[in-house]
Amino acid sequence: MKRLRSKGKSCVQTEIVETKNVTVVDSHHHGLASKNEIRSLRKSLIDWYDGNKRNLQWRDLAKHSDPNIRGYSVLVSEIMLQQTQVATVKSYYSKWIEKWPDFKSLSQATLEEVNTLWSGLGYYSRGRRLYEAACKVVFEMDGMMPQKAEQLQKRLPGVGPYTAAAIGSIAFNEPVGLVDGNVIRVITRLCSIGADTNKKSVVDVIWKLANELVDPERPGDFNQAIMELGATVCVPKSPHCQSCPISSLCRANKRATHHSAGCPTDIEDVPDCSLCLPIDQPWVETDGVTNYPRKAKKSAAKIARNMVLIVERTAKESASNEYLLWQRPVNGLLANLWEFPSFPSHPWSDDSNESSELTNALDQSKALLTGRAIERCQYVADVYHQFSHIDQTYGVYRVVVSPCEDADDDVLALPDHYQGFRWLNARQIAEAAVSTAMKKVFRAFTQNVDGSGSRSSSSSVKRKTKSKDTGTVFKKQMTLQSFFRSDQTQ
Amino acid sequence: MFEARLLQGSLLKKVMEALKELLNEAAWDCSDAGIQLQAMDNSHVSLVSLNLRAEGFDKYRCDRNLSMGMNLGSMSKILKCASNEDIITIKAQDNADTVTFVFESPEQDKVSDYEMKLMNLDQEHLGIPETDYACTIRLPSSEFARICRDLSQFGESMVISCTKEGVRFSATGDIGTGNIKLAQSAKVDKEEEAVVIEMQEPVSLTFACRYLNSFTKATSLSKSVQLSMSPEVPLVVEYKIEDIGHVRYYLAPKIEDEEAA
Structure with missing residues (x-):
């Protein structure tokens, strides 16, 4: 049940929202025309959400009595959910909340601990910003987080307009709309917006619409409903319009059903409209509802190849070998994570033709490893990893260095901005703040090099002939139906 | 009739x-x-x-x-x-x-x-889009058959990589690794014996040897064979049949299971 205070406030808000509405909705269907339509949309969506929502841990915590716990729980879940699927986030979320249930406990952690727990979730700067936000709330705001979207965005690191609106509406019942990928899809279809959604001007309009449509009484539920609808019903390919609660209001659905029935529609693309489908890429009959949203094509991912040197030393008294890892710079890709020393190579080379690059890399590593001699270097495997914007191949090499009498003389000349180095054994590597890509590299390494793990110390001296193995990079046989469509006319 | x-x-x-x-x-x-x-x-x-x-x-x-x-x-x-x-x-x-x-x-x-x-067949017909391939490689068909036969001894998959310098076929398995590199032919006295590469961008793809070996049963139809590749799409292996037509084989690549960054 709503508290009276917030109810009173939201009524005022309703008036403003609905009068503003008239000015934004233009003459040809890029909005909902009447107050009745908007009311019906809110009701249908929220009724549907009440009956269909998934049970997720953060949704329960968002109802906690302490506003700071509510805000914290939503903040953590929203940051984890950025660019990451719900299924992946679930387990990380419960581990996180168990370890750090509130801002105070998180502010007492170290960045290293945060990175370790975040390890595998990707986009590592998110974890760091969350930690910084907790420190800020505890040390600069007396442990009380801001409760308005505008303030949240202004004052907390890592909180953008989306996350601010999500926290404001879900945790503090502030009537603000929000826009993410799911909402863009639902709104462009609902309001037949065919303009390029990579453009800021178009996204601005969608934000405006989201603010108009949001339910003033249950903004958090409305926002989650529209996102959930986008994630489960109004999906990118073959949306389930039959079971959609708002299909009767949906302009794209209207257009698709009218077209397939052969009736003329009142929805037509207006040549000079900045929101209609572009005239040179008109409505495609067979695509139906999925004509929306339109996106300009992204440029292809960059292709890169790095040589990864797994430098192996026999530990003096322990039984397991240790490997050299260094810590990446504070900023940039995979910031602060530990990795095996890597050096760029040419994107299209492979182990047979990168010998000069390898020599350079080894020279650099020699500078790193004063006091140790490189006994041998051997190619192990190629490992492929897809980052969102880079197709990365790692050429993995095993570099065995001579044991050193005095371990303290490992003086490393690190590349610029790199933060430090450590020797870790296989078990420690599994637990350290290491990216998924580097874990893959190490997995390929252990699969291909016998005795690299925890055998007797003499194992590092044995010569192994086994190098490349079929098991390094698992490749799946595709079928032709993934590429060619069945052709019914034949 | x-x-x-x-x-x-x-x-x-x-x-x-x-x-x-x-x-x-x-x-x-x-x-x-x-x-x-x-x-x-x-x-x-x-x-x-x-x-x-x-x-x-x-x-x-x-x-x-x-x-x-x-x-x-x-x-x-x-x-x-x-x-x-x-x-x-x-x-x-x-x-x-x-x-x-x-x-x-x-x-x-x-x-x-x-x-x-005759039989009543209810076969699925696939629409194959016209594609501009990133690489096309023409080579003697007997050479291609030999490569497929030799490399399938090493592993069940073969990587075909095409760069400006040439084309490389490689396979890896329990006994080790095999690599075969073909460079573009410098002189083309006999056109059907030439290795000719046309490339917009380099491509490297993995295919199952078993199918490639089956395709080479068409070797006797033509002195040369043309391979066409683009990233992440099926390979086309084409044998021209003199004056009358062609046989084309399409083969889906093996692709690494995607894992989000």
């Missing part, structure tokens, strides 16, 4: 060799433009597309489009009864449930005919 007469009957025998390893049965679609056949193997990993143009036959008549479902094992048995020098004629009535193969010796002193029952 359908009738197609081919002076060089051995061509049809070779086409049969090129098909029967991958396909058990297939529909031969006949129209006034010629004969077409498109079928996937049972695993739906590869596809064969055969095109024989009407002009390539010595006599060709097709009054109505018809699709003849044939058991390729049976058809192969029948074609084995023809000598290499024989003239082969394929005949069928418009709504017939049989097809007739007539073999005539060059001197016309021996004529045999075989009638084969």
Whole structure:
């Protein structure tokens, strides 16, 4: 049940929202025309959400009595959910909340601990910003987080307009709309917006619409409903319009059903409209509802190849070998994570033709490893990893260095901005703040090099002939139906 | 009425060799433009597309489009009864449930005919988009057959990488690794012996050797073969059949299971 205070406030808000509405909705269907339509949309969506929502841990915590716990729980879940699927986030979320249930406990952690727990979730700067936000709330705001979207965005690191609106509406019942990928899809279809959604001007309009449509009484539920609808019903390919609660209001659905029935529609693309489908890429009959949203094509991912040197030393008294890892710079890709020393190579080379690059890399590593001699270097495997914007191949090499009498003389000349180095054994590597890509590299390494793990110390001296193995990079046989469509006319 | 007469009957025998390893049965679609056949193997990993143009036959008549479902094992048995020098004629009535193969010796002193029952086939037909491939590689067909045979000893998959410098085939397995590199031919005295690479961007893809080996059963159809590749799409292996058409094989690549960053 709503508290009276917030109810009173939201009524005022309703008036403003609905009068503003008239000015934004233009003459040809890029909005909902009447107050009745908007009311019906809110009701249908929220009724549907009440009956269909998934049970997720953060949704329960968002109802906690302490506003700071509510805000914290939503903040953590929203940051984890950025660019990451719900299924992946679930387990990380419960581990996180168990370890750090509130801002105070998180502010007492170290960045290293945060990175370790975040390890595998990707986009590592998110974890760091969350930690910084907790420190800020505890040390600069007396442990009380801001409760308005505008303030949240202004004052907390890592909180953008989306996350601010999500926290404001879900945790503090502030009537603000929000826009993410799911909402863009639902709104462009609902309001037949065919303009390029990579453009800021178009996204601005969608934000405006989201603010108009949001339910003033249950903004958090409305926002989650529209996102959930986008994630489960109004999906990118073959949306389930039959079971959609708002299909009767949906302009794209209207257009698709009218077209397939052969009736003329009142929805037509207006040549000079900045929101209609572009005239040179008109409505495609067979695509139906999925004509929306339109996106300009992204440029292809960059292709890169790095040589990864797994430098192996026999530990003096322990039984397991240790490997050299260094810590990446504070900023940039995979910031602060530990990795095996890597050096760029040419994107299209492979182990047979990168010998000069390898020599350079080894020279650099020699500078790193004063006091140790490189006994041998051997190619192990190629490992492929897809980052969102880079197709990365790692050429993995095993570099065995001579044991050193005095371990303290490992003086490393690190590349610029790199933060430090450590020797870790296989078990420690599994637990350290290491990216998924580097874990893959190490997995390929252990699969291909016998005795690299925890055998007797003499194992590092044995010569192994086994190098490349079929098991390094698992490749799946595709079928032709993934590429060619069945052709019914034949 | 359908009738197609081919002076060089051995061509049809070779086409049969090129098909029967991958396909058990297939529909031969006949129209006034010629004969077409498109079928996937049972695993739906590869596809064969055969095109024989009407002009390539010595006599060709097709009054109505018809699709003849044939058991390729049976058809192969029948074609084995023809000598290499024989003239082969394929005949069928418009709504017939049989097809007739007539073999005539060059001197016309021996004529045999075989009638084969047709099958009702409900095959899936794939629409293959016209694609500008990032790399096309033309090489002697016997060389390609040799490469596939040699490398399949090493592993079940083969990586084909094409760069400006040349094309590299490699396979890895329990016994070790095999790599074969072919450079573009510098001099082209005989066009069919040349290795010619046209490349917009470098491509590297992994394929199952088993299918590639099956494709090379078409080697006798043509002195050279053309491979076309683009990132993350099926490979096309094309053998031209002189003056009459081509057989193309499409093979889906092996792709690493995607994992989000």
